[in-house]
Amino acid sequence: MSEEVPTLYGIAANRRIRTRDLIAAKQRGERWPMLTSYDQYTASIFDQAGIPVLLVGDSAANNVFGYETTVPVTVDDLLPLVRAVVRATSSALVVADLPFGSYEEGPTQALRTAVRFMKEGGAHAVKLEGGRRAAAQIAAITDAGIPVMAHIGFTPQSEHVIGGYRVQGRGDDAERVLADAHAVAEAGAFAVVLEMVPGEVAKRVTHDLEIPTVGIGAGPDTDAQVLVWQDMAGLRTGKAPRFVKRYADLAGELTRATRAFADEVRGGEFPAGEHTFH
Numbered sequence: 446m447s448e449e450v451p452t453l454y455g456i457a458a459n460r461r462i463r464t465r466d467l468i469a470a471k472q473r474g475e476r477w478p479m480l481t482s483y484d485q486y487t488a489s490i491f492d493q494a495g496i497p498v499l500l501v502g503d504s505a506a507n508n509v510f511g512y513e514t515t516v517p518v519t520v521d522d523l524l525p526l527v528r529a530v531v532r533a534t535s536s537a538l539v540v541a542d543l544p545f546g547s548y549e550e551g552p553t554q555a556l557r558t559a560v561r562f563m564k565e566g567g568a569h570a571v572k573l574e575g576g577r578r579a580a581a582q583i584a585a586i587t588d589a590g591i592p593v594m595a596h597i598g599f600t601p602q603s604e605h606v607i608g609g610y611r612v613q614g615r616g617d618d619a620e621r622v623l624a625d626a627h628a629v630a631e632a633g634a635f636a637v638v639l640e641m642v643p644g645e646v647a648k649r650v651t652h653d654l655e656i657p658t659v660g661i662g663a664g665p666d667t668d669a670q671v672l673v674w675q676d677m678a679g680l681r682t683g684k685a686p687r688f689v690k691r692y693a694d695l696a697g698e699l700t701r702a703t704r705a706f707a708d709e710v711r712g713g714e715f716p717a718g719e720h721t722f723h
């Protein structure tokens with residue numbers, strides 16, 4: 446487990462990735478992968494496998510706590526997950542997602558929440574949803590010394606206003622996404638997630654901005670790509686969004702292992718002598 450760890454090209458694995466490394470990577474034309482993580486074991490594996498940025502997403506609402514939407518999850522729910530991911534990693538930059546209700550009231554509330562994720566969670570950066578409407582919050586948090594990743598296009602916390610899971614920025618709406626992208630960069634964001642926007646719009650934003658763009662359902666021309674890990678690894682079953690690619694079948698593998706354990710207990714084959722103390 447001590448072999449050379451690939452992180453960003455040219456960056457040694459013996460220190461944490463910093464936001465400036467990600468901006469430098471963009472200048473060199475290097476793409477990078479990002480995944481969500483919500484626990485110790487996945488965080489350690491992703492860190493060792495060379496994922497330079499891990500997001501403790503508010504999507505824990507769906508993928509850890511079993512809610513239908515991201516709306517119910519709280520700061521107190523997410524803080525222990527952030528601590529676990531930080532403790533389990535040595536190279537990755539850990540980004541804490543600000544949940545719904547923890548920053549909308551304004552810059553003061555947003556900064557207070559971001560400070561909790563830094564002080565109590567040990568996060569290295571925070572992320573929040575919104576373009577022009579979130580610019581004041583992004584500026585306040587950044588001015589306090591906390592790096593902010595923005596998130597525009599489809600913003601799941603607003604799905605009740607948006608009216609479901611919908612591509613944002615088609616046709617004339619592209620101007621809205623572009624204005625949001627420029628606003629968050631101007632406010633001081635170090636990167637911006639583009640979720641479910643047309644590939645052409647994501648390409649334009651990526652070209653326009655000096656900060657890296659992180660696509661999810663935004664085509665191949667962003668600087669980085671992010672997926673929810675349970676989608677990427679096939680732990681989540683059922684219909685996945687079109688932007689998901691499954692790189693493994695963890696649900697199938699875990700089902701097989703579970704059935705084997707259950708069968709061996711029922712059949713009296715487990716535990717065997719080697720598992721027994723005398």
Ligand SMILES: Nc1nc(=O)c2c([nH]1)NC[C@@H]1CN(c3ccc(C(=O)N[C@@H](CCC(=O)O)C(=O)O)cc3)CN21
Pocket residue numbers: 504507508515601610611612673675676681685686687688
């Ligand atoms: N497991 C998981 N993966 C995610 O990507 C994710 C979460 N959870 N939770 C928070 C948000 C919600 N997101 C979602 C959820 C569903 C679709 C979806 O069903 N998309 C369909 C319909 C698109 C359409 O109607 O235009 C698709 O086929 O892509 C997209 C994004 C992205 N985030």
Ligand SMILES: CC(C)C(=O)C(=O)O
Pocket residue numbers: 481500501502503504505542596638661671672673
């Ligand atoms: C999908 C990513 C960008 C996210 O915000 C989350 O997982 O919460």
Ligand SMILES: [Mg+2]
Pocket residue numbers: 502503504542
């Ligand atoms: Mg999120």
